[in-house]
Amino acid sequence: MQFERLTYVSHATDPAESVMAASDILEQSVRKNPRNNITGALAFTPSRFVQVLEGSHGSLDVLLLKLAMDPRHHDMIVLARIPIQHRLFSDWSMIAPVFTPQGRARLVALVADQTPPFGALNELIYEMWAEQGSATARSPSPEVQ
Ligand SMILES: Cc1cc2nc3c(=O)[nH]c(=O)nc-3n(C[C@H](O)[C@H](O)[C@H](O)COP(=O)(O)O)c2cc1C
Structure with missing residues (x-):
């Protein structure tokens, strides 16, 4: 089965x-x-969510519909x-x-852009995850994109 990776950003409804x-x-x-x-990863700042989702086309479509109706965030933009x-x-x-303090600063700077570059977001989130110490995660993926 063909899988897809989807990256989106959205705005938190209640930053507090x-x-x-x-x-x-x-x-x-x-x-x-x-x-x-x-599968996937979730990152957030007080005002924004970033999520990387991996799955089949159909399962991502179903989840996207649910996400679009979820009142905890709004103005979702699928970046890739x-x-x-x-x-x-x-x-x-x-x-x-x-996130490390430096990673967090990079995340905040990236999401200050309304449509941040998805490659940089994917890379940063993957890097923060890999830094947490999973031995298998230490080698950079050949296809972070
Ligand atoms: C930022 C954000 C990320 C979410 N990520 C997921 C997710 O990865 N998987 C999921 O099932 N629901 C996720 N949700 C929740 C869905 O929007 C939805 O509430 C949930 O899937 C409801 O499922 P149900 O209708 O089957 O009860 C997320 C919600 C938000 C606001």
């Missing part, structure tokens, strides 16, 4: 509550994504949706990497 929202969203995603064979041979986050139904 976005950390709490992210923790709920993470819990919900970890619970639901396995049954849809979706590309066919992939390998998942970046294959072991994770959804991971929210812990």
